[in-house]
Amino acid sequence: MKPYLRDKIPVGFEEIPDAPAYEAGYLVTKNAGWRNKRPVINSQKCVGCLRCYMYCPDGVIYKKDGKVDIDYDFCKGCEICRKVCKIGAIEMEAEK
Ligand code: SF4
Numbered sequence: 001m002k003p004y005l006r007d008k009i010p011v012g013f014e015e016i017p018d019a020p021a022y023e024a025g026y027l028v029t030k031n032a033g034w035r036n037k038r039p040v041i042n043s044q045k046c047v048g049c050l051r052c053y054m055y056c057p058d059g060v061i062y063k064k065d066g067k068v069d070i071d072y073d074f075c076k077g078c079e080i081c082r083k084v085c086k087i088g089a090i091e092m093e094a095e096k
């Protein structure tokens with residue numbers, strides 16, 4: 001189960017699911033059609049701190065190869081992940 005920030009419980013990387021967790025909105029249909037910018041993770045910079053995972057309101061960030069990845073089918077492009085990444089490993093790119 002996805003841990004919540006309000007619980008203030010330390011979360012280890014091994015506890016993070018390998019697939020997106022849609023708990024925030026229980027999303028069942030793709031909802032990214034209206035997104036005009038998408039977050040892109042620079043895997044060279046990412047240190048796998050999971051801060052973006054904890055703050056993503058839609059639960060579409062998941063761990064991958066010791067870092068994180070994003071399920072673009074459900075990411076709405078809110079940019080919160082970019083704002084909370086302290087080392088600037090996430091940049092927004094325009095949708096084409
Ligand atoms: S907040 Fe930044 S450094 Fe931390 S896991 Fe996310 S992308 Fe990587």
Ligand code: SF4
Nearest residue numbers: 056075077078079081
């Ligand atoms: S842009 Fe918003 S919905 Fe998409 S991964 Fe980042 S925080 Fe989650």
